[in-house]
Amino acid sequence: MSSNTDFLLSIEDLTVSFDGFKAIEGLAFYMDKNEMRVVIGPNGAGKTTLLDLICGKTRATEGSIKFKGKELTRMSEHRIVWEGVGRKFQNPSIYEGLTVFDNLEASYPRGRGVFGALAFKRDEEVIQRIHQVAREIQLDDKLEQEAGLLSHGQKQWLEIGMLLIQDPELLLLDEPVAGMSLSERLETAELLKAIAKGRSVVVIEHDMEFVKSLGGKVTVLHQGKILAEGSMDALQQDKRVIDVYLGH
Amino acid sequence: MIKLPGFLHGRHGGLAGILILAAILMIVMPAMLDLYRLNLAGRYLTYAFVAVGLVLCWGYGGILSLGQGIFFGVGGYAMAMFLKLEASDPESTRIQTTPGIPDFMDWNRITELPWFWVPFNSLTFTIIAVLVLPAAFAFVIGYAMFKRRVSGVYFAIITQALAVVLTILIVGQQGYTGGINGITDLRTLKGWDIRDDSAQYLLYYLNATLLIGCVLLGRWVLNGKYGRILTALRDREDRVRFSGYDVANFKVFIFCLAAFMSGIGGAMFTLQVGFMSPSFVGIVPSIEFVIFAAVGGRLSLLGGVYGALLVSYAKTMFAEAYPQLWQVMIGAVFILVVLVLPYGLASVYQRYGKRAVAKLKGSRHPGDTPTPPAASVVPGARRDATAKAGSALPHDSVTEGRP
Amino acid sequence: MGGFSAQDLTAIFVMQGFAGLSFFSVLLLMALGLAIIYGQMRVINMAHGEFMVIGAYATYLLTSALRHLPGGLDVSVFLAIPVAFLAAFVVGYFIEWLLIRHLYHRPLDTLLATWGLALIMQQGFRSAFGAREVSVPVPDWLRGSYRPTMMIDIPLNGLAIMLLTVLVTVAVWWFLYRSRWGLRVRCTTANREMSGAVGINTKRVDRMTFAIGCGIAGIAGAAFTTISSTGPTSGSLYIVDTFLVVVFGGAGSLVGTIASAFSIAQAQSIMEFFMGGSMAKVLTLLTVIGILLLRPEGLVASKVRR
Numbered sequence: 018m019s020s021n022t023d024f025l026l027s028i029e030d031l032t033v034s035f036d037g038f039k040a041i042e043g044l045a046f047y048m049d050k051n052e053m054r055v056v057i058g059p060n061g062a063g064k065t066t067l068l069d070l071i072c073g074k075t076r077a078t079e080g081s082i083k084f085k086g087k088e089l090t091r092m093s094e095h096r097i098v099w100e101g102v103g104r105k106f107q108n109p110s111i112y113e114g115l116t117v118f119d120n121l122e123a124s125y126p127r128g129r130g131v132f133g134a135l136a137f138k139r140d141e142e143v144i145q146r147i148h149q150v151a152r153e154i155q156l157d158d159k160l161e162q163e164a165g166l167l168s169h170g171q172k173q174w175l176e177i178g179m180l181l182i183q184d185p186e187l188l189l190l191d192e193p194v195a196g197m198s199l200s201e202r203l204e205t206a207e208l209l210k211a212i213a214k215g216r217s218v219v220v221i222e223h224d225m226e227f228v229k230s231l232g233g234k235v236t237v238l239h240q241g242k243i244l245a246e247g248s249m250d251a252l253q254q255d256k257r258v259i260d261v262y263l264g265h
Numbered sequence: 266m267i268k269l270p271g272f273l274h275g276r277h278g279g280l281a282g283i284l285i286l287a288a289i290l291m292i293v294m295p296a297m298l299d300l301y302r303l304n305l306a307g308r309y310l311t312y313a314f315v316a317v318g319l320v321l322c323w324g325y326g327g328i329l330s331l332g333q334g335i336f337f338g339v340g341g342y343a344m345a346m347f348l349k350l351e352a353s354d355p356e357s358t359r360i361q362t363t364p365g366i367p368d369f370m371d372w373n374r375i376t377e378l379p380w381f382w383v384p385f386n387s388l389t390f391t392i393i394a395v396l397v398l399p400a401a402f403a404f405v406i407g408y409a410m411f412k413r414r415v416s417g418v419y420f421a422i423i424t425q426a427l428a429v430v431l432t433i434l435i436v437g438q439q440g441y442t443g444g445i446n447g448i449t450d451l452r453t454l455k456g457w458d459i460r461d462d463s464a465q466y467l468l469y470y471l472n473a474t475l476l477i478g479c480v481l482l483g484r485w486v487l488n489g490k491y492g493r494i495l496t497a498l499r500d501r502e503d504r505v506r507f508s509g510y511d512v513a514n515f516k517v518f519i520f521c522l523a524a525f526m527s528g529i530g531g532a533m534f535t536l537q538v539g540f541m542s543p544s545f546v547g548i549v550p551s552i553e554f555v556i557f558a559a560v561g562g563r564l565s566l567l568g569g570v571y572g573a574l575l576v577s578y579a580k581t582m583f584a585e586a587y588p589q590l591w592q593v594m595i596g597a598v599f600i601l602v603v604l605v606l607p608y609g610l611a612s613v614y615q616r617y618g619k620r621a622v623a624k625l626k627g628s629r630h631p632g633d634t635p636t637p638p639a640a641s642v643v644p645g646a647r648r649d650a651t652a653k654a655g656s657a658l659p660h661d662s663v664t665e666g667r668p
Numbered sequence: 669m670g671g672f673s674a675q676d677l678t679a680i681f682v683m684q685g686f687a688g689l690s691f692f693s694v695l696l697l698m699a700l701g702l703a704i705i706y707g708q709m710r711v712i713n714m715a716h717g718e719f720m721v722i723g724a725y726a727t728y729l730l731t732s733a734l735r736h737l738p739g740g741l742d743v744s745v746f747l748a749i750p751v752a753f754l755a756a757f758v759v760g761y762f763i764e765w766l767l768i769r770h771l772y773h774r775p776l777d778t779l780l781a782t783w784g785l786a787l788i789m790q791q792g793f794r795s796a797f798g799a800r801e802v803s804v805p806v807p808d809w810l811r812g813s814y815r816p817t818m819m820i821d822i823p824l825n826g827l828a829i830m831l832l833t834v835l836v837t838v839a840v841w842w843f844l845y846r847s848r849w850g851l852r853v854r855c856t857t858a859n860r861e862m863s864g865a866v867g868i869n870t871k872r873v874d875r876m877t878f879a880i881g882c883g884i885a886g887i888a889g890a891a892f893t894t895i896s897s898t899g900p901t902s903g904s905l906y907i908v909d910t911f912l913v914v915v916f917g918g919a920g921s922l923v924g925t926i927a928s929a930f931s932i933a934q935a936q937s938i939m940e941f942f943m944g945g946s947m948a949k950v951l952t953l954l955t956v957i958g959i960l961l962l963r964p965e966g967l968v969a970s971k972v973r974r
Contacts (some may be wrong), residue, residue: 072507098509110504112497123497126507128490131518137490179508412678418712418775422911423957429908430953437946548908552783559780592791599784602888603777604770 024083025050025217026071026187031080033070040066042241044080053213055220055249057226060240064221065107068189069122071219072104073097084187095129099242101158103185107192109172113165117156118176120164121147124179146182154178154208170201174208181212188218194227206230225249237262282567283480290473291343300465307469307537309577310476314530316557317479318523318571323555324563325487326519327499328416331422332406333527335431336399338546342435342442343398345541346382347391347444348459367448373440382441390456399528400521407520411513427547432547443502447542451535460537470534476570479526483566494577508586520613527554556595559602562611572609672714680941683821688937690826690895693833694720696929698906699913701881703925706914708857708877711768715786715809716910718793719882721753722759723889724804724898725797732805741807748890749832756886758972761879768878769871786904788853803897810894825894836887841922843880850883853877856879912956918966932956 028046032039040065047143048054056064069075071082073094082089089097098104112120125146128137151157154174159167164175180188193209194202206227212218213233222228228235229249237244237252237260245252252258291560294306315333322328363376370378384390409419435442440503443449452460457467486492498505498512506512535541545548553576561572576598583591606612672680702716713719727748734740734747767785771778772886783865806825844850855863856873892898913932917924932952939948960966 018567063395074503074507092388093510093511094506098507104507106507110501112493112501112504114496114500115493119493122490123493123505126509129509130511131514134491134494135486135489176504179504183509250620308833314722329779331779339769409961413961413964415961418710418779419778419915419960419964421776422915423960424907426908426912426953428958430950430957433946433950434860437944437950548904552780589791589795593788596784596787599787600767600781603781604767605783607774607777 024048025052025085027083028071029081029083031070031077031082033066033075033078041070044243046236046240046243048219050186050216050217051213051215051218053216053231054218055211055222055228055231055233055235056224056238057222057228057235057262058238060246061240063241065191065237066241067238068104068191068199068219068221071097071187072102072189074104084101098183099129101184103180103183103187103216104171104189105176105191106179107117107195109119111164111172111175111179113163115164116161117151117164117167118135118147118160120175121178123149124182126183150178150182151168153181153211155204170197170205174205175210177208184216186216186218188212189217190220192221192223193226194222194224202227203230238246280452281505283477283484284565286480286570287473287477290477291470295466295469300462303469304465304537305581306578307465307472308534310472310570311530311537312557312577313476313570313573314533314560314579315478315523315527315554316573317476317483317566318412318526319558320561320566320569321483321486321526322519322523323475323490323558324565325499326495326516326656327519329421329555330424330520330523331421331548331551331555332428333552334428334546334548335424336403336524336527337531337534337550338431338435338541338543339552340395340404341401341535341541341545342448342531343385343391343394343528344532344535345448345451346385347388348535349448350378350382350386351455352450368450369443369446369448370440375440379441380420382423392405395532396525399524399531402627403521403524404517407517408513411516411520414513416516422588424574425551428547428551432543433544435543443542445543447540449540449542451539454536459540465537468533468537468554472537475533476527479529480566480570482522483526486519487566491515529575553595556599556602558609560598560609560610564608568609568611572645575610620643679817681938684938684941686822686826686935687920688934689830690823690891691937692930692933694831694888694892694895695909695913695933696833696907697836697891698885698910698925699917699925699929699970700837700922701884701888702910703917703922704840704853704884705878705881708853708881709725709768709772709874710772710775710778711878712775712782712911713878713881713902714779714782714907715763715770715789716782716882716885717759717905717907718786718789719756719885719903720794720892720906721789721898721900722756723886724893724902725793725802725889726752726755726848726886727893728785728802728804729798732750735805740903741805742809745807745810749887749895752886752890753883754886756889757879757883761875763882764878766873769874772874774853775950786907795943796800797900799900800898801902806894827896829891832887832891836884837922837926840884844922849876862899908953916956916960916966918968921966921968924966924968 019180024047026048028044028047031041031046033041044067046065058064062070066075070077071084071089073089073092077080077090082095084100084102087100089100089102092100097167112123113172115123122139122143127143128134147156147160151160154177156167156171156175156178159171162171167175177190177193190209194205197205202224209218209220209231220231222231232260234246235249235252236246237258244261245255245258253263295303296645300413315337320328321331322330338640349367350630353365353367358364358366358368358371361368361371362374363371366375366378383492385394390585392479402643406424411414412422435490439445454456458464484527487495494505494510494515498510498515505515531541557573557576559572560576561570562568576595580595583594681909688700698716698720701715701719704712705711705716727744730751732739734744737743763785767781771781806968810825810828812824814824814827816822842850844853852863852868852873855866856870860870863873889898892902896902898958909932913929914925916932917926919927935955936948936952939951943951
């Protein structure tokens with residue numbers, strides 16, 4: 018298994034069981050640097066659980082998750098973030114009472130300890146970086162607005178922005194376009210493609226058009242195992258994938 | 266305009282609010298009240314330390330502790346032990362079987378000063394103990410619980426049980442603690458008569474100064490990034506955790522800070538009142554501290570001070586005249602505050618008072634919180650003097666507790 | 669434990685064990701009600717002890733009324749249980765309507781509000797029954813004790829309470845897991861919106877559940893009168909222990925609640941013999957807290973895929 022170190026993320030023999038029910042079973046999953054990967058699959062296939070396992074929200078029953086050669090399965094959640102893994106939740110998870118600016122600042126990767134946070138100063142560097150990220154997520158004109166008043170799509174972008182400001186090497190996005198309008202989806206696809214330059218991204222998605230527009234390799238999960246892996250075009254011809262997920 | 270340091274203006278109670286409080290405490294009350302009443306007010310203000318701590322850890326951090334009496338007690342007992350030892354010199358205790366130890370020990374046939382009393386012969390040690398012990402206790406409790414993700418309701422119940430444990434210990438081990446009567450007859454501090462008129466005034470001013478210091482400290486903590494993370498984790502703990510923060514440490518810190526303030530309050534209580542007893546440690550006082558913060562406004566540091574003053578004053582007034590009615594009244598206050606005014610008197614001020622002040626001045630104070638646009642959109646949205654719109658409304662999903 | 673022979677120790681353990689059973693029964697009955705209420709609607713009922721006291725006072729009133737009739741005392745023992753249940757049930761039903769229903773989804777706030785309610789209820793008891801504790805006479809046939817050996821002496825009323833507790837526990841189990849009502853309750857607990865959507869009147873379920881929880885506390889009160897006299901603040905002495913029982917057992921688990929009530933009551937009762945009541949309580953509480961820190965989900969955890 019010496020080749021593991023070549024991958025950014027390598028997951029092997031991963032199993033997690035909830036009271037006997039195996040949500041993920043014997044999973045192997047590898048990702049290269051700068052790769053865009055889409056994970057699809059029917060409900061209950063274990064897609065969200067997979068992301069939970071990588072970021073430490075759920076603990077593996079067996080198996081290993083190596084990120085840049087480091088074992089994540091026993092690392093605490095915030096350490097995993099420090100290693101460079103960013104996680105976006107399915108429902109927009111932002112601080113509704115704070116402004117967009119404060120939301121981004123709260124994720125700024127300095128002053129992460131208690132005393133660091135107490136001593137934190139909003140200097141020019143912080144402000145510059147926040148403006149830069151805000152431009153990327155197209156919220157630079159809404160910095161002083163309260164985050165709770167943003168539209169659904171803007172909230173999703175803000176959460177992505179809160180991850181971007183930490184400049185993670187691996188981004189885990191759980192259904193980033195759920196509940197978005199068509200035009201928002203197109204914009205989000207562009208945003209994700211721009212983000213993917215220089216980092217690896219895992220996206221869980223149900224919308225096949227959106228998956229296609231992202232390009233990249235697709236992994237199909239089914240009942241906690243990998244059913245198939247490959248390009249979207251190839252998968253659309255795969256009988257097993259059609260049977261369990263895509264439909265005829 | 267003169268540029269003030271960041272923590273003197275901004276969101277958590279304007280500078281004006283603190284100046285008004287200082288004026289009330291330092292000038293109005295000493296001028297208007299006789300010494301007896303002033304001493305009483307000083308006693309209420311020692312509770313305000315606890316209330317300010319609760320605003321920080323309960324209001325902003327979402328951590329409801331029903332055991333703040335523990336820390337008030339630790340601070341108070343530490344100070345009482347020193348004063349008691351000073352009062353128990355061999356000369357004045359010569360009629361005892363064992364002179365030189367506190368009277369209650371002698372009554373309980375203890376013939377030697379217990380080891381944990383010995384260091385309290387030193388004033389320096391005592392002051393350090395008052396400042397460090399409550400926070401150290403809180404650190405042990407908080408670290409054990411928050412690292413295991415015990416929070417919300419479970420945390421409240423466990424801290425309450427700990428308050429019970431400490432009370433039973435104090436009452437049960439009366440040879441070491443003075444039992445149910447507590448530690449009494451405290452008169453001098455390094456020979457200085459603390460019951461003397463001028464001493465009472467001095468202690469009152471010391472108390473008020475320390476309290477305002479605590480409010481300023483609380484403001485400084487809340488105004489920085491730490492404060493925003495604290496509020497954020499109250500509402501969206503997972504998002505904070507997966508933004509790379511060790512959530513437990515943030516909670517431990519604010520819990521320790523609250524305990525630190527409570528401990529100072531306890532020590533000042535002992536100094537001003539001249540005794541300390543388990544009736545300020547257990548469940549009942551602990552939950553009363555919470556109601557002070559709730560009445561004043563759980564999101565307002567200044568509200569905590571006014572809440573402690575008002576409720577305690579009402580308690581003294583009514584409990585003396587109609588003890589039965591008082592219990593019903595305080596019960597009703599608990600219910601009404603929760604039902605009608607969850608953000609306390611501070612939210613009333615925010616809704617009506619602030620508008621009136623702004624009208625008087627003709628323009629908005631630059632340091633004021635801009636009224637969030639949500640105010641007109643969300644019907645019945647409650648907010649208070651110190652927090653911005655949404656952050657004033659904690660999501661209760663996080664308060665449930667278990668991992 | 670020097671100074672005790674093995675035989676002494678056995679006798680001590682058996683007797684203290686049986687003495688602990690009465691305490692266990694009251695704790696368990698209290699905890700059952702509390703666990704149902706918390707499990708169902710996330711309401712922390714700090715006034716639960718006061719509902720127990722309602723049951724105790726109801727028992728007291730009943731026996732006071734009937735004791736002068738021939739055989740009245742014997743009848744009242746059996747009548748006391750439904751009467752205590754009903755008294756606490758009715759008050760609980762009313763309180764839910766008046767107060768609790770406004771506080772769903774705010775568990776920490778229910779804690780404060782019900783604390784206020786407890787204060788008011790205590791004062792109510794004091795005004796109605798006086799500050800002095802009252803005790804309920806026990807019929808002669810419950811007063812004796814069972815002596816299997818020379819050294820062991822087991823009071824009959826303890827056994828009677830035990831029997832009562834078993835019956836109530838079985839009834840609760842049947843109610844929750846076998847009855848139509850229980851199904852609705854469990855549905856509402858699992859998914860409130862969905863239950864509403866499929867036609868369950870969740871408001872009614874809440875009110876009934878709260879009232880039944882209070883009613884069970886009332887039964888605990890009837891049991892309580894046989895081991896202690898009742899005063900306005902009797903309930904508040906039990907509330908902390910009861911909460912720890914629920915938390916320690918793992919909220920929402922009947923088996924866990926029984927196991928934790930049993931271990932807490934027995935630990936307390938047996939240690940009491942060796943070190944006195946207050947230190948036994950301190951040690952018991954600290955042990956429970958210690959275990960909870962190691963295992964925050966309680967004795968029996970329910971696993972849910974999150």
